Amino acid sequence: MAGFIVKYKWWIISVSTALAVALGLMIPTVETDPEIRNFVPRTMSSRISTDSIEKDFGVQDMILVLLTDSSVLTAENLGSIKEIDRGFSRMEGISTVNSLFTARKIEGRDGMMIVDPLVRRIPDNPARTEQLREDILANQFALGISVSEDMTAAAVTGTVNPDVPEYLTLNRVDSIIAEQDSEKKMLTGGLPYIRRYIVEDVNHDALFLIPIALVIMLLVLKLSLGDWRSVFMPFSVVVLTVIITMGLIPLIGWKFSILSLLVPIILISVANNYGIYLVTRHKELKRSVVPPGRREMLKQLTGSLRMPILFSGLTTIAGLLGLLAHSIIPARQVGVLAASGVAVALALSLLLIPSLIYLRERSGAKTRLPKDHSKDLLSRAINAVSKLVIRHPGRVLLASAVITLTVSTGIAFLRIDTNQENYFPHKHPVRKASELINSKFGGSQTISVMISGNIKDPAVMKGIDDLTQHLKQQEGVGSVFSIADVVREMTKALYEPHEKGYDKIPDSSQAIAQMFELYNMSGNPDDLKQLMNFENTKAHLLVKLSRPENEIIRDLRDEIKSYTAGFRAEITLGGYAIIMADFAQNIIQGQVTSLLFALLAVFILLSVIFRSARGGLIGSIPLAVSIIIQFGVMGLTNIAIDAATALLSSIMIGVGVDFTIQFLWRYNSELRKGLSHAAAIVMTYRTTGRSIVINGLSVMAGFSATFISGFLSIRYFGYLVLLSIGSCLLCAIIVIPAFMLWFKPAFIEANINRIKIKNDKNGKDVLSAVSTADSFTAGTYGTAAGCHAADGQKP
């Protein structure tokens, strides 16, 4: 490999740079996809159903302009509402409008059926205002839809026309609002606004989060490696890896999502590790009494570190590929991209860094030698921990078990949250608007029930009416609308209250057909467009949820299914809320399967590395404990599993497994040298222990950039990734050594024996393997920072 690098060094440098430039140029073409329903596969049943409903009844995404005041029935407020209503009506980007000024009043009076606008003119005296208030309270098409019951909030709702670019529509709405005197009392909401905020915040995050993570990593590298020349090499791998990986997104044809933000952060945190091994090992070789020549140095460098770096990279890739078991599409994409990025980082570390080191050697540049940190705070802390573990391994294990079990009680309180409004912080306009909509206007999330059959059939219409009334009584339902409401309202205008047909579904299909015709003559036929199709063969029942919680949505779905089991029509259940409930189910399944996949992959790799299934199991302990702690803390702190936090476990497994491998590998080699268990542990702490801690802290530092994300969900991800990697780190350096001392597992001994036997037969091969192990564990941060106890082992 060294020969290859020497021969093709300029090719390696040129190709790496050219690849980064070519793919980097593609990055600006990346589109952001803010549509959360694209998180779930198109083949999922709820998505198919929803698409089918939207094909007949149009996209149900609504823009809401909300006005709040002590009373919305003032001339100024009503004037603003009227202007917004008119503005909406004139916009091509809005298909249908709903407001106080589009609401109709259907009433029977003196033998007349009067269909008129609810507000014919803005009241100019208290008596007329009071009359309007009473009219609103009596109007089921306005109360709780266009005006809240307490008259303190009004809503103008527009259904978006998907044929017009959404940003144009939203810009136009903003300019209409800006022209109003009541602008300051207004809030905007609805999915189109949420999508716009997501795009804005994703772009903002990408612009700030990635540079900040890079700066943090630059500082961490400077602290670890000392001189800027040494920092340059692993840092250039980080930068090139991030550019190449992000450039893959448009190349593959994917789009950027909220979750994609995590890819560069993962890579910035992880991609430098392999380069650091090489740079520190290079320093170590330079420190030798007789430093090897350039070519020999390269040979020793690549020969000793190639396999351990590959093992480390492969375990990380395996953990990240666990995300492929997720059914959340962006989660799979994050898995593929992050794993590809790690592969790129591996390749660049194994080829580019040695090439740069070779060239640097040729230029005769001096390498600053590492300082002695053996007396620093970190070394003293590690020393204290090692003493504690060696003296009281049983107590350490007991305490760890108690802490883990105590925290695990939080798992009982775990909850899933798929509401994308909760991605945003509490004071964000999206959250304020959704809270207002949920409390005053029935709710921002909906379930759609499509009834396919002869809608004019009285039995079908009565069924729709029964379902409408039944759902209005259910927990978490804010309001329900159906064609049955319109028919009943019309009967109130056609019949007197004492007559039989008043507020009832008519008994004949002719009567229903004629009432539809009557509405077409008197009302606006577009009013019915969302409730019934053109051919009167499909009806749409819309349920607004005041509490869009997954349990409530699932209960409602089951209730609707059982209630409509005997219907004389086909029932299709869909809508955003149903998709989100299925999404929640997918998150749980994805969480379990990705966890199992990642654990299994890591277990197999560990078993291969330690040549023992038991070794694989023991090596997985820190991961298992960290997973328990992560979910326990999430339950105790009420942080929900959502699209972002669902990725935690796989990322933690991919990143955190290294700590245990490094510790056990070194411990194994110390035992092999004939040291006692306790002495081997002490030596492992002094050498690899320090490097593991610094490695872990640098990864955590990289992820800490997520704290400033605009998305609450990404921030929670950041807190939790620190927690889980932190607990993985502590497990690797506290629980694993205590476990080794207390149980003295046979796989470590058996391994030693086998190597010894093999050593007798083929000393040369084993010597090479042993030196590889030592070089890897010694040649990390610990060595760079002065813990260079490679114990005389030379490759």
Place this chain on the structure above:
Amino acid sequence: MDRSRDLTMSGNLQSTVTLTITEKSGATRTRVVNMVSKTYGDTEKRMMKFIDPADVRGTAMLIIDNKESQDDMWIYLPALRRTRRIVSTEKGKSFMSSEFTNADMASGSNSDFNISHMPQSGENGLWVIESVPMDDDIAYEYGFSRKVTWLEKQGLKIKKIDFYNFDGDLFKTIEILRTQPKTGGGEGYIMTEMYATNHLNGRTSRVLFDELNTSASIPDNTFIADNLSR
């Protein structure tokens, strides 16, 4: 424009009207009605009775179209044996849920508009006239910001009307596909086939007037609500 409008004022009219609405998807809905109408100065009275489809047969409407005030409408639903008066102020409201509005189906009032010639007016034998609502409220009531009418210079027959929405975009076109001179002499004509295209939603509506009679004697008491159920 006043002259052109006067030419379309039908006086008395009897006809079978077939209205076909076609959705963008190709789905169609057809209504056949018998219509009798009579003009009294600025007021037009129309009686319509549904013939087809079967489930709405017998449904009847009486419309008093007042040019300067709100329209009156009565409707009879045979299945419910109910007659109801419907009050509406919106001239921009859809006619039988088609792309035509009630205003399109009536002779129209020019006093609501500022009328002027377009630059190309007079070319190719056509007058091109722009009508802009007098104020915002009128525009809102009619549902458009301006309309452009193509008239034959000879005979002043309307060929086409383009309607523009409040963004200034063309959203609807009505084409006069067929006309017929009024029976009984005179220079007026009746539009017997009109085709409306909604450019925004892709929906089209076609209205056909058959068995047209403009010289029939129509008694004034035809247009009373009691006749709806007969």
